[in-house]
Amino acid sequence: MPIKIPDQLPAVNILRQENIFVMPESRAESQNIRPLKVLLLNLMPKKIETETQFMRLLSNSPLQVDVELLRIDNRPSKNTPTEHLDTFYRQFEAVSTRNFDGLIVTGAPLGLVQFEDVIYWEHFQSIMSWAEKHVTSTMYVCWAAQAGLKMLYDLPKRTRKDKLSGVYWHQTNKAHNHHPLLRGFDDSFLAPHSRYADFSPEYLIEHTDLDILATSATAGTYLAATKDKRNVFVTGHPEYDSHTLHSEYVRDFNEGMEPIVPSNYYPDDDPSQEPYVSWRSHGHMLFANWLNYCVYQQTPFDLEHFSESAFTIDEE
Incomplete structure (x- = not known):
């Protein structure tokens, strides 16, 4: 099934060139089915690049997904044309x-x-x-994961001395082998990170009731969720394109920041060589699992009848 997005969104042509089934609004309106309504709060500066990355992952599902784009405020953007924001993005008041x-x-x-x-x-x-009162399941990515932990558990901001940048091995938590978010995962998998935030598994276990689903000896907690699956925390960037980490490295290098070379990303750790993608399959599986098990299997058919009390905690 396709992902449904506005006809003129730049992501449409990019995804079609990748043979991804994109259905424009004009066609979807003629279908008599109930698509999932997903809101994307885009906090990244390069909004067109980021929205395309996430839509690529949301498209890898048998479910029809109707994506709406949300901006945090109406401040001018240095990296996204005003016309694009005005055409495709909504203010929170319009969806509240x-x-x-x-x-x-x-x-x-x-x-x-x-x-x-x-x-x-x-x-x-x-x-x-x-x-908490209007959405079946929320996925917090990278900085948003840290902000979500502050909101839900009042955890203070914890940062690393050096920036974590690169692609790292992670292991699934054997205590949660049958968790829906881990369906189809290998015991070990690769995922990219680009952050200062510190997500110590021991700290989260001590101060929250989260299910810690995947961790890394280097990167710490990667994937965690509340027991009702209504809040999912992803501390890395499974949506990143092959060159996103490279672009960040070049940007920081050109600004004289002396960044470290992203780990396990370039062949022989040589920035002059073409980086390779080793996390794509994991990223698609994570988002497909979230859409199916955390959203589709739990959301009410009629969103007008949304109720927090309707959600139950499923046994793994």
Whole structure:
């Protein structure tokens, strides 16, 4: 089944060139089925690049997904044309009275900024509080995972001394081998990270009731979820394209920041060589599992009848 997005969105042509089934709104309106309503809160500066990355992962499912794009505020963007934002993105006030099957909150370049110093922190908190009553399952990615832990568990911001950048091996937690989010996963898998945030498994186990699903000896906790699967935390970037880490490295290098070479990313760790992708299959599987088991299997058929009390905790 296809992903349904606005006809003129730049991602349409990119995904079609990759033989991904994209259904424009004009065609989808003639189908008599109930698509999943997913909201993407895009906090990244290069919004067109990020929205395309996430839509690519959302498309790998037998479910029809109706994606709407949300921006955090109306401040001008240095990296995205105003026309694009005005055409395809909504303000929160435009969707605040509606219910959604899923919400994805992207990362943001705020790794060393304290929460209270984030210019839109209060608005972000309002959206996350709204989601608890209006969204079946929310996925928090990278910076958003740290912000979500602050919102739900009041965990303080914890940062690493050096930036974590590269592609790292992770292991699934054998205590949760049958968790729906891990269906089809190998015991070990690769995933990219680009962050200062510290997600120690021991710290999360001590201070939360989360199911810790996958960890890395180097990167710490990678995947965790509340027991009702309504909140999923992904600390890395499974959506990244092959050159995203490279672009970040070149950007930081050109700004004189002396960045470390992303680990396990370039052949022979040589930035002059073409990077290779080793995480694509894992990323697609993670999003397919989230859509199927955390969203589709739990959401009410009629979103107008959304109720927090309707959700039950499934045994693994």
